[in-house]
Amino acid sequence: ERYIHTLVSRMNPDRFNFRICCLMERGSEAEAFESEGFPVCNLNFRPGLSPSVLPGNLIQLFRLVRLIRRMGVDVIHTHDNQPAAYARIAAWLSGVPIVYVTLHCDYTWLSPAQHRINKYLARLTTRFFAVSLWVRDISSARDRIPKEKYNVIHNGVNFAASAGQELVAQYRKNWNLDPATRVIGNVGSLLHLKGQDLLIEAFASIAKDYPDVCLFIIGSQRDHQPGTEQSLVELAARHGIEDRVIFTGSRSDVLDILHIFEIYVMPSRFEGFGLSLLEAMCAGVPAISSDIPALAEVSENGKYALSFRSDDAQDLADRLRYALDNPDDMKRLGKMASEYARQAFSIEKMVAEYERFFEEDLNAAGIGKSVVA
Structure with missing residues (x-):
């Protein structure tokens, strides 16, 4: 709509x-x-x-x-x-x-x-x-x-102005984030095809090695898949990371919240286009996405976002490790992606x-x- x-x-x-x-x-x-x-x-x-x-x-x-x-x-x-x-x-x-x-x-x-x-x-x-x-x-x-x-x-995509430092600081304060905490983020309806379970599995496998990192999942479940949010909450709890996975529900200020993310992840199993990935790219947030055709099309076959094998939580975990260990490389990737997306997808x-x-x-x-x- x-x-x-x-x-x-x-x-x-x-x-x-x-x-x-x-x-x-x-x-x-x-x-x-x-x-x-x-x-x-x-x-x-x-x-x-x-x-x-x-x-x-x-x-x-x-x-x-x-x-x-x-x-x-x-x-x-x-x-x-x-x-x-x-x-x-x-x-x-x-x-x-x-x-x-x-x-x-x-x-x-x-x-x-x-x-x-x-x-x-x-x-x-x-x-x-x-x-x-x-x-x-x-x-x-x-x-x-x-x-x-x-x-x-x-x-x-509507290219919103970058959220100011005061707004970013306010968001971090609202969610009680330590100044040193790094945020991995995802935006999308809570559905099996969106792959948030893969993201939680991947994050769980690296969480011990990165105690300064938390995961934000923005979105709500749909009527035709009731119980999806609860199953994701339980999955995080089974891995002992429930205090590091934040479910925000649907938000109208997503384009501002993107600016608290160090890394954006789109782990979808199926997509028609990948608007959320594009919005993150426009905002200059370094991104990781599955290699399904629609997302490969948006990222120019991985040129403007790291890519992992679809439905492979371990491969996603490897990409997360690389991104967290190489923040300067990821910042350069985010800048390149923003310039490309603003030119190609206005x-x-x-x-x-x-x-x-x-x-x-x-x-x-x-x-x-x-x-x-």
């Missing part, structure tokens, strides 16, 4: 007139959209394809068709898998000429039937936007859609690429100022 908010709020208002529609629930950014003058409508689609949800979703589909017609929509820009399916059917029924889908991850959990549905719905899609080459390639292969149908637009670049494709398709369709939903 932050991604959509960033895009909508920065695209040319003289050319694009945006409407926001939340298909499954009112999103966390809805109030922000409304406060900025973007109309928000809410529907009640339910997830899944079971017979019990289809009648209700059919009703919601026709509500969506009526909304699209009433608003005079020229472009549908939809995101993720199931919302994109319903939005494309509604766009077809409404006669909307331009339909875009942005894919944010690799959707490894989809069934063969869902991949077949995606293949057929591609006929109703003007373009797919993928946040990484990996997402494009996996979607193209599994859904059997030609790569020519895709355009890759990497996520952009929000302005992301918005300009979207506007270019929107303009190209609108001009081809002979549409002036457009209504985008």
Whole structure:
């Protein structure tokens, strides 16, 4: 939702007139959209394809068709898998000429039937936007859609000013950190695919040798994986490091908190892009990441972050040892990564690429100022 908010709020208002529609629930950014003058409508689609949800979703589909017609929509820009399916059917029924889908991850959990549905719905899609080459390639292969149908637009990052020394000192005081304590940090939802268990295992194996180091894990569990946080807390306790692993929960000030980290670690098993890694790189925080394709894409195959073998806690521990033993090398790496990330992944670049494709398709369709939903 932050991604959509960033895009909508920065695209040319003289050319694009945006409407926001939340298909499954009112999103966390809805109030922000409304406060900025973007109309928000809410529907009640339910997830899944079971017979019990289809009648209700059919009703919601026709509500969506009526909304699209009433608003005079020229472009549908939809995101993720199931919302994109319903939005494309509604766009077809409404006669909307331009339909875009942005894919944010690799959707490894989809069934063969869902991949077949995606293949057929591609006929109703003007373009797919993928946040990484990996997402494009996996979607193209599994859904059997030609790569020519895709355009890759990497996520952009808002380059916040570096947190001042006073703010960093206040954070350290709030968490009772000794001035000599070094912090390893991670940001992400508490999910198995995010790999926080690997990070705890790796940290546990080196903790004795680095008594001045603690681990921060920022994020909260998701409804579909309840108990994840408790299992991570118990894992730290089994290794006797529970007093050195701090779980902060979700935070709105992540971009500031990054500046108390000496090392940022992204141990994910799966990612579509790796926005948290990119944010750390932009902040100049030296990073270590797993070698999965999406993260390798962000770090230029390990040029701008240390890399370890995915799902290998021992290899991660070895990288942590190197990073802690070579702080000057890591600072140089962080500086290089910041310069690269700010040039390659700016929000302005992301918005300009979207506007270019929107303009190209609108001009081809002979549409002036457009209504985008």
